[in-house]
Amino acid sequence: MGKNQNLWSCKRGILQCLIMVFVCKTAAGQIRYSIPEEMQKGSFVGNVAKDLGMDRKQLSSHGLRIVPSIGRIQYFIVNNGRLQISERIDREEICGESENCILKFQVIIESKLQLFGVEVEITDINDNTPQFLPVEWKLKISETAALGDRLLLPKAQDPDLGVNSIQSYQFTGSSHFSLHVQMEENGIRCAELVLEKGLDREDQPLHDLVLTATDGGDPARSGTAQIRIIVLDANDNVPVFTQPIYEASVLENIPKGFTVCTVQAIDKDEGINREIKYTFQKITDKNAKFFLLNSTTGEIILKESLDYEASSLYQLEVQATDGGGLSDTSKVVVFVQDLNDNMPELAVTFVINSIPENSPTGTVIAILNVQDRDSGVNGEVKCSIPSNLPFQLKKSIDNFYSLVTDSPLDREQVPAYNVTVTATDNGTPPLLTSTIISLQLLDANDNPPLFTESSYMSYILENNLRGASIFSLKANDPDWEENAKVAYSIMEGGMKSPPLSSHLSINSESGAVYALNPFDYEEFQEIQFLIRAQDGGSPPLSSSVSVTLFILDQNDNAPEILYPSPPTDGSTGVELAPRSSEPGYLVTKVVAVDADSGQNAWLSYQLLKATEPGLFTIGLHTGEIRTARPFLDKDALKQSLVVLVKDNGQPPLSASVTVTVVLADSIPDVLTDLSSISTPADPQSDLTFYLVVAVAFVSCLFFTFLLVLLALRLRRWKNSQFCDSGSLNFTGVPVSQFVGIDGVRAFLHSYCQGVSLTTDSRKSQFNISKANNSDMLTNQLTGDVKEPTHAIEDLNLNSGDLIVIQVS
């Protein structure tokens, strides 16, 4: 078709030329030419002279030229009557888009001053190329644009006219579009892109096209433009979570602020359409308390400490929303892992604080309940008690334990227990709780009182004071209170003859033993008896111990001279010593004994007085009287020796005897000698005799008086008991005579007994005056005088003792 067109236009050009020349000739007064634009300078346009009817001669004589018009470009000149182009003629420049482009000027015949108008029509040629300005274009289209949507393309410029102007557009570079060219009213073609295939920015955000505009000239010219089509984002992508469900497992002790989990959603859009905000979709108040969602980062942050025991699982729903409002949801599951963070709990549901020590094995003391809020192994709890205790922890149902006694208990060994019950769980590290159960053992009377020694020995000097404390013993009872309260008593049967109760008394509380009466060593050297200790339990327990009381000798007996026997009938024994006896001759031997023992009975002899000093010696310990030298004639026939026998007591006691030695060779000598010897009266013994008689008389009087008095009193108190008033006979007796209050009490007690026992018999076992002899008598008497009260007491007690004095 283009070929045809060209051919057609060419034909039309020739035709035009012919028509123009023809027209020129026919138009009177006006010469008209038609030329195409862009002809070379000097190109022939037309023969003006000829067309004006001038010949050669006229032309040269008259002259023909173009009348110049001021301010206009002279495109033509007339040369020899021929019109030629003098300047480049661009139709588009001169006439623009107007269809008819005619240049008008006048030619003048100079000599005739004749003006002729000339018109030159400039015809268009295809001298301009279609052109886009600018060459690069950017067009935008939304990715959501519908199929068939149109996008106006830029127009190319081609100032040529008609077919020489733009006739068609083509493009290359994209299959998404087709081109639609449309003719506007003014005949200008404009091109549009029509969307043929859906766009996806995410797939291909840019489409580069090359648009070509082609005119209808011959040859055709074309121009191109670079068109970049930018696909605009639309929020056509929903955000998508990377996981349909997020799972997080955390320990229950993670700190506040810890990021539990991070959710992420991806949106392929761009800009605001890919800006994602995370939110919890539906959240319970409970979960909202614990978790916080960072809306920009998707971090799930712990707000509050977790507790496995409160909840072990949390389910959250998260939503991601992009800037365009599209959203996706996902689930988050948070598993809480148990930690051994709870101590076992021990509760004592039942407890006894005290049990009797003789409770049977298996007695329940306490019931405990143990619990642990942890789960699994962390919640498995074991209970234990120290192994060295006589208790056992028995597991009963579930988590209950009972604490029972496991072996016999003894309060005396351990009076109380603090049983530490420990509950330990199986966690790592294990946690433990403990509680203390205090148990008091109550006493049972299971221990008899026990004496500290297996047997006791004690000593007392004879002639002790009445009520004197002898010794004290103690029995211990490890029991408690009444069960440990010991009472002492003396058991009868230890000694044969006298009842013990008259000799000894024991304070039942203190265990102090008192002598009721003075002991006499010469009567008993030792007393054996049993003391019993009994506690106050029910039934009571008792034990006894044997006691040996040794009575120690006192020098209370003076030596007793057996030979020579003291004079009974006034005559004295006589010893013979031959005059011819050699020195060292044994004349006689003084024999004495002492009822005491030991040192108190160790006798020594000495010559106290001798008629002829130095004639005799006496063995210090033998008592043998020997001659010291040969007898001389001047020595008296009858020698009298006073021998003193002294014991070794402290103080010593002594006795003396007079030994008469006759120096004679034979008995007849002696007899003759004796006749001449009159026994000199001993003035001292006479005095003693009188004194004794006097004292006996006075004593008899006094005793009679007292008997009368006693008889009166006895009648008055006939019916009253002896023991009613202990002070009866002691009004005048100073208490200081006794050892102490205990002694007094013991004394009184035994005294009452003693009186009842002795009133009938009128006979005392302990006769003080037994020690009496001639030397002791004076002491006794002076003693009685010095301590009258003592004497009265003696009289009151043992009235029969008065016989003693009578004897002496």
Ligand SMILES: *[C@@H]1O[C@H](CO)[C@@H](O)[C@H](O)[C@H]1NC(C)=O
């Ligand atoms: C979310 O995290 C970012 C980055 O860590 C932080 O700047 C922002 O303050 C957080 N937002 C909230 C609400 O905590």
Ligand SMILES: *[C@@H]1O[C@H](CO)[C@@H](O)[C@H](O)[C@H]1NC(C)=O
């Ligand atoms: C038991 O514990 C209490 C209180 O700590 C204490 O006073 C008592 O002496 C303890 N008893 C024993 C037998 O340890």
